[in-house]
Every structure is written in structure tokens, then in C-alpha cells.
Amino acid sequence: MDRIYELKMCYDIIIIGAGPGGLTAGIYARSRMMKTLIIEAGRVGGQLISLYPEKGIHNYPGFESVQARKLSDRLYAQAESLGCDIHDNEKVNEVLDGDEELIVNTSKSQYHAKSVIVAIGMGNFNPKKMCIPGEAELTDKGVTYILPVKEGLVGRKVVLFGGGNSAIEMALISDTVTDTAIVHRKPEFRADECNVDALKHSNVRTVMNTAAVSFNGSGKLESVTLNRNGETYDVPADLAVVNIGIDADLEVLKKWDLKLTEDGRVVVDLDMSTSRNGIFACGDVVDYDGKNKLIITACGEAATASQSAYKFVKKPYWA
Template sequence: MSISKEEIYDITIIGGGPAGLFTAFYAGLREMKTKIIEADNKLGGKVHVYPQKMVWDVGGLTPLTGRELIDQSIKQGLTFDPAVVLGQIVTDIEKNEDGIFMLTTSAEERHYSKTIVIATGMGGVISPLKLEVPRANEFESKNLYYKVLDVNEFRGKSLLISGGGPSSIDWGNDLSPIAKEITLIYRGDDLKGLESTKTKLINNGVNIVFNTEIHELAGEDEVSEVVLYNNKTNERYTMPVDALLVNHGYNKDNYLFNNEQNKTGLELGDYFQVKSDANGNTNLPGIYGAGDCVSYEGKLKLIAGAYQDAANAVNSAKLYMEPDAHKTAIVSSHNDILDEKNKVYLYG
């Protein structure tokens, strides 16, 4: 099959989270024709799980919300106008005899590239596990939530949180000054989170109830009552609520490699992470990794770590394409496109 030159990208990034977006920026800086393919219908990655959380540990940035971080990351990632494909999951990668990779997506589209950066995150495409009780779907667009998009939606409300993991604990703490009262229920008998955050939950006056599950939802337009069930005593009782927030974990799959298959030939480490070196090199020439999806000695599984991975992966991809290219990171002042943009920033 012949592929037109226009269709072939220098670098195609699978995943549009913090790692993928900074990879796109850096690839632009290195003058590579770049494409991002993201499964979700929006860029930003896992930060969409915590848009209202304050993020403090990104170098050079004062505390900002997840939402602000997403907005800034997207703006930076799109600086050099990469092609962006949203709502498509990359499901297969093949290399043809000319050394060009063909990526096939869930939309049955084909994308062609000289190199690939895998930036699929830890667990890949994530979607919240839904509450499995009758009428849950009906209330989902009303007052049954799976994430906190706006804390004001809970202002002055009697809130029930279901789930015993770190996100539920964070919600309990973050929303305690906002909601009228909060009850947190969990089917087990201990919460899964840092001791300090659990203590904070108690100090914040959150009512914690163990061994308890939601069995029924009642209400007309919105959930107004929840039937709770104690799995130790078999007791059932009704609780009035104004809002219900559920975190029962996530469905996770990156569709390329998981516990059932590995379509890529990539060598994997623990938790189905791509084994790489610190320069993003995988066992397959032309395919690099960045962000939470890679594992190597010293890997920092934080947003700050994703940035270094991204720059290193791009440099490795650039050298694969052009062995005489500059080997290491280059500073952003050595770029003609940025020079033009600087004129606007500096002189208006």
C-alpha cells in the first residue's frame, strides 16, 4: 500500500495527558511533524479526575487547580500546532517494510508515523466504575456524581460519599467546609489512604460509616433518599441526601497491552508498564515511552517526572530519525517560531 508523504508524521504520541502534551511541545521545538491521538474527547489525561484539587508540586508553578493545569498544559502542548485526534483509542501498532509505523484506532482509522511515543499513563484509558443499583443511570445527570467538577454544586448540601479510597477521603476533606454535612460510607472496615488524611477526615467532622453499601436510590427528579445496607448486621435503613458522590474505582485499559494481550511486542515491567531506559528507549527501535506508563530505575511518577521523560523521548526519537541531530535538550531560545511569539509577548 502506498502512503502519501503528507500522511506520514515524524512523531505520533499516544495519549494527551501531561506527558503527551509536553511531548508534543518538545517535538515542535525540535521541528518534528507531530500528531497526538487521545482516546478521550478532550486533552488533559488523568488530571480530569481532580479538576478542583490544588496541585502544588509542579516545578515553577504556584499552586493551581487541576483545571488550570489542564488549560495551561493544553496551551503549551499546542504551541507548534500538532495534529490532534480526539476520541480514538489506538488499538494496534504495526511496522511496514519501509520502517513506517501504522497505528490503527477504535474508529478504524489508520495513522502513519516514523516514530511513536507511548504516553498512555498508568492504567491507560480510565472510566469510573458505576454504581450498580437500579435507577443509578437516571440520576447520573442530576445529583449523583462520579467526580467533582465544581465544589459549589455541594454547597450547603447533605452529602453522601460512597467509597473508601484516597479520592473519597480527599473529597470528604475538600468539601467539608462547603457541604452542610458529609457522611462517608465504605463496604470494608478501614479506609485506604494516608493516616494523616484519615485523621483530617475525622477532625473535619465527616461521619464515617464502615461495612455499609448503597442498596437502593429513591426520589422523583433527583435522589432524595438512599437505602443503606450493613453487610455485617444485615440491617437496612434509609438516609435522606441532597447529593451523592461515588468513587468505587476505575475501569482501566490501554487496549494495546493489558493482562490479556500485548499487541505491541514491547517489553513490559510490573503493572503493565513499558520497560524503558531514562531516555525513553524501549526494546523496539522507533517506539519511545514517557510519563506514568514507563518504568525504569529512578522513574518519578509525578507530573514533574513526565516532563523530563517527554523531552528525553523526543530527543531519542529525533536521533532515530536523524542520527546527526543535536543529541541533548535544546533551550527554547533557539527556535525561530518561538522567536516570533516572543516579539508579541515582549513588545506587544
């Protein structure tokens, strides 16, 4: 769309973040024919595309199992085909009060909207690093934080680091095509029983109570040094996948003048309204007692947030 036209236009709704929450909010907004813009700081798809594209999702209703990349692609295609304007690689910095509308300032432009939905998930997020020798030098040269597509694993010696569901699920995917080990520094995994059970019945080698000491190789990863009970030893590896958590940064929220919880997440009412008039929120960025950070939760809250924004903007006599 022509940027000059966009600048003059006042959207009914601007959605910040294009993860499952933001995309679903867009889908529901368009079913009400609201002029909708979704602004995404990185890649459309949120955590699904940026953190675990190869992982299977087994708890999204309607699919026994669906690859995260595919679910994200479908949400994207649905939001786009229904008429949402979607901008990627554009970060929202400020949401200001205008005379009669909200003003959204981004890294690229300024937009006006009658309502806003904040769906920024974990904010700016990056996989946690191990901070051991060799990691920085060999990143993308055999050390990675996201499991490559299966074809890229064939014939490689893969060592995964981590003890949660995500690390185990990556190990199980890798195991279907190549030699795979998983290293965890604790005596037990911290994961769903079904994943631990699947691991037991796979060919993945599990290495417990063991810490990574260094990644080794000149120009590309050749081995990893491990430490178990004070003894160090080398294991040959040409792909190390680190999956030990996420560093999330929600600092940007502090500038948006929203009421936040102690750990910096957005406080909402039952209709997903925030402390600021015309601003709603949904997904991982929102917190309340009993909150379960899942795709389906983000989508459910998005439907409510979108409906509330619709009522706020259009004020239908019947709603």
C-alpha cells in the same frame, strides 16, 4: 489543518495520548522543531480532566496547589501554542511498520511518522461502579463519579463513597460549600496522613465500617441505604459521589507488539525506548521497579522519551 495534507505528510513524531505525559512529550518535541501530532482517544488532559478536574494537586513543583483542570489547561495551551497538532476523540488502534516509517491507524484516519511515543496512561479507563440497586437508573440524576464544580454542590446533601486520597480530597472540597458525609466500608482510610488529618479538622461526617446497599429515588436521588454491622438504615442525599477506584483497560497494547510486563504495561529501557524500533513510551503505561505513578513522573519520562525520539529521527552528530 487540512486532512488531505495530513495524510500525505510524515510526522517526525506521533504521540498517542494527551495526558500530562503526552502533552509534555509534545512540548519537548516542538522545542526540537519536530513535526508533532498528538492523538487523544477522549478529552485532552487525561486523568486530570476526565477523572478529577476539581481536585487540587499539591505535589506538582512550582504550584503550592493547582486545580487539576487548570494544570491540564495550561499543558494543553503550551503544547498547542508551540505548534503541536492535537486531535481529540480519535482512538489509535494500530501501529504498524511501514517501509521506512511507522503507520498509525486510528478510528478516523491513517498517519505516517518517523517515531511514536506511547503515552496512553491507563488506556481506556472508567470509574468503578458500586453495582448496587438504583445506581444505573440514577446515574447523572444524583449519582455521579466525578465531583461537580463547587457551584453545583451548594445547598445539596452530599454523600461520598470511598476511602482513598481522592475521595477524601473531594469530601474536603465539598465541605467548603455544603453538608457533606463520607462513607467507607473499612475501619480506617487508606490515604495520606495529611488528608486524614484535614478530614478530622473539617465538618465532614465520617461513616466507617459501612457499606452502600442501594440508591433510592424516583427520577432523582433522594436517599441512600447503608448497612453497618448488619443493620440497614436510610440517609437523605441528593448527590452521591462514588470514588472507589478505576477500571482500566490496556487491551489495545497487545495488538501493538510491544514487550509487556506481566500486568500488561510497557517495558522500557532507561531512554524510554520500547522493544520496537522507533517506538518510545512514558507515563502510567510504563512500568519498572520503583515506578511511582504521578504527574511529575509522567512528565519527566516524557522529556526523556522525546529526547530519545529526537535522536532516533534526526541522528544529530553530537547527541
